[in-house]
Amino acid sequence: MNKTFAIALMPLAAVALSACTTGAGGSDYDKMHADVVATSFQAKGIVTLDNLKQDEANRLCSAADVAGQPLDEKTAKAIEATEIKTIKWPADGKFLGDWKVGEKIAQSGRGLTWSDKADTVNGGNCYNCHQITKEEISFGNLGPSLYNYGKNRGVTDPNSPQAKAVVEYTWGKLWNSRAFNACSQMPRAGHKGILSEQNVKDVMALLLDPQSPVNR
16 A cells, blocks of 8 residues: 555544544534545645535445445445436547557556646556556456457447447446446546547447457
C-alpha cells in the first residue's frame, strides 16, 4: 500500500475504532466519518473535494459492502435501470477506433491525480484488473481475463449485424459498468469522464478488432 495513502487512512481507522469501543450510534459514526474526511483531505492540482462525494449508487453499494450483505434484487435492478440511461452511444454511430491507441490507453495508469496536468490523456489502467494480451506477465485478476475477448464471442467482423449485440454490450460496459451490474467495481469510464468517446472507441477496437493482440 502506498505509504501516503496509508497515513491518510489512519484517522479514519481511529474513528472506526472509537465508534466500536464507545458504542456510537450509526448517525454519530456517519457524522464523525464526514468530519474526519472533511479535515483530512485537501484539494490539490486538478483534484478537488468533489471526488469525495458519493452518488446514490455508490452510497447504496458502499452501505451494503460495510454491512457484508449484497444489495437486495429490487434495489440492484433500480440502480441498473438508472445507470443504463446514462450510456451515451457514439455520435457518429461508429463503435471502433484504433486498437493501437486503445492498447496504450489500457496499459496506462496515468491521469486524474493531483500531479497530472488537466490536459493529460487519461489511461484506463485496465491491466490492473485484467489480463489483456498473451504476452503480459503481470496483471490483476479482480476482473476476468480479456484475452481473446472478441474471438471467444465469435466476433470476426465487429461491423457485421451478427456482432451487434456483443459490440453494444461492450460499449455499454465500458461507458457505465453499473448498467449491467449494480455494484460493479469497474470504473464507469465514459459516464464519469475518465475516458472520452474517442478513447472508448479505441479500447473497443483493442477488445474486438481481429487484428488486435487481444484476439491473436
